[in-house]
Amino acid sequence: MNELKIYLEALISFTESEMEVFISLFSEMQLTKNDYFAKEGEFSSKLAFVSNGVLRAFFRNKTGNEYNKTFFTPSNFVAAYSSITTKKKNLINIQCLTDCTLLVADFRQLTSLYKDYPKFESLARIIAEYKFSIKEKREIELVTLEAKERYKIFKKDHPNLEILINQYHIASYLGITPTQLSRIRSQNSKR
Template sequence: MLKETIKHIVSFDTETLNLFTDLFSEVQLRKGTIFAKKGEYSKKIAFVKSGVLRAYYSNEQAIEYNKTFFTENNFVGAYSALITQEKNLIDIDCLTDCSLLVATYHEIIKLYDQHPQVERLSRILAEQFFVRKEKREIELVTLEAKERYAIFQQEHPQLEQLIPQYHIASYLGVSPTQLSRIRAKK
């Protein structure tokens, strides 16, 4: 799964592909397990084989705001903390049982100089992440809740059956009651 996903992004020679994928080890995490914790230093990045994780902010009143979901065949990590080597500003936890392929971010970076394909993969993934983030931010301020919900359904067709509705409401920037009303009108 990891190798196939990577090959769709960047053309790797066999040696480099094996060097890169050998950095990853399979880890099983139970629902509710924390992958990255706010206030701590992140060192790991993972590829999601199965399951759903979420990245979220929480304020002083412990109100959570879901930032994004990570699903099958996607990379997950506290990216800004990994890049800046500062403490995490977000939490990432498992909304379902998850099967992940986990690597140490520092070990990936060590491949950059001798294996430009790895650096290119990282750049393309960062660009894709940035584009998704910007698109989502624009949607949050320019679209009505029902439009954001329609986009969510299109982009994450199976997610509603896997996670609680209040997580979806938080992601959409609405209350669970508002989400129920939107769903009732569909």
Template sequence: MENLIKFFNNTVPLSETVISMMAGMFVCDELKKGAYFIKTGEYASEVAFLETGIVRAFYVNNEGKEYNKTFFSAPSIIGSYASLISKQKNNVAQQALTDCKIWKASFHEIEKVSEGNFEIERLRRMIAENYFLSNEKKELEMAMLDADKRYLIMQEEYPGIELRIPQYHIASYLGISPTQLSRIRKNRSL
């Protein structure tokens, strides 16, 4: 719980009253490697603080090929924000790539305590804005940078991830084949 409170306070400083209120809503849980936080086609009802581990957000095209949209590396917030706010089925699955420790909470409960609470509203807004900025940054990188530059950025943003997850997940995240990733890694080690 200490890391959850620290994450919130680093995002937006909160009063002791709000910290106590928020702490009461989150329950400790785990996601084993391979387990889903949310699957495609489900309705989202929870958000979680990822205290340890790595989760991927991915989608599957019509041919059944998976594409990793993003990685969530602790500390981070996970959950299908689009499904939560639209009340529609989720389109981007979230799956643990390592064993993970999470603190989950009902989004409905968070919405209820947010009503009229400036601190919680501000915290929610800041988390949503940071997520928006991160998504836009990734979209621009995919459109404007070559694979080698995207690989370097990924290494900076997710230090040590290559030692913790399979290379094909990294290749998918970068929008390249595993063979291309091998070439990039080989060229970088020369």
């Protein structure tokens, strides 16, 4: 729980009692590689903080092709956001790419505290704004940058992730084929 406290303190100043109330809603969950935190078509109600491991959010089309939307690494929150906020079925899957340790809370329990603890609502807004800015940046990169530029940004934004996950997951995230990624990596190693 210490990494969650450090993360929260960097975003907003909590009193000790506020921090204890917030932290008390989280419990540790262990998932193994390939386990799902959320599945498309199901309802989600949980928000988690990644303590250890790597997860991916992905969409699977009708023909079974998968498209990685984002990765969740330590010291980040993970959730099927559209489901927990709208109470509708998940549009995406969230799957562990490694063994994971998550700190999990019920989203509705967290939001029920907003009235009595306005800082919690401020925290939620700060995190939502951050997630939105990351999403917007990524969408712009996908339509305006060449694959080799997107790969360079990926390496900067996700150092060491390449050694933890399969290359086809990275290719999917970049919007290219594994063969294209292999060519880009080969060209980079020659420099």
